[in-house]
Amino acid sequence: MAMTTERTCALEEAGIDYADALERFGGNEALYARLAVKYANDPHFAALEEALTADDTERAFSEAHALKGVAGNLSFAALYNTATKACEDLRAGDLEAGRAHLPALRAEHEAVLGALGSLAN
Incomplete structure (x- = not known):
């Protein structure tokens, strides 16, 4: 599956570093696409939301x-960066600071899901 410039731009606009992904996957676009689209079934974002709601x-x-x-392995750069900040705050025990990242995490998660549709086609 050869990526078109349009598809590559859509991925990059969603915060996905496609050049890094290709390097990470040895240039194998098909392998990356096959694994990246599985993110749609990854439970961690929903579980994070649930844990924050439960004050856990x-x-x-x-x-x-x-x-x-997951975001780092798949080169979802924007999601990775925000998840890293949330992770650091939560590691320090600061639930409110961790919770403050949720709107950005949700937006980045949804952007990734939207962009991954171009990989499935």
């Missing part, structure tokens, strides 16, 4: 850390 700092940290890992 420890679980929120665990879910933010997992989300950061």
Whole structure:
């Protein structure tokens, strides 16, 4: 599957560093696409939201850390950067500071999901 400039731009606009992803996946676009679209079923964002709503700092940290890992491995740069900030705040036990990142995390998560549709086609 060769990426068109239009698709690449859509990924980059969603905060996905596609050049980094290709380097990370050895230039194998098909492998990256196959793994990246699986993010739609990843439970960590929803679990993070749930933990923050329940005021469960420890679980929120665990879910933010997992989300950061997934985002980093798939070169979801914007999501990774915000998840890293949330993770640091939650690691320090600051639930409110961690919760303050939720709107940005939600927007980045939704942007990634929207952009991944171009990989599935």
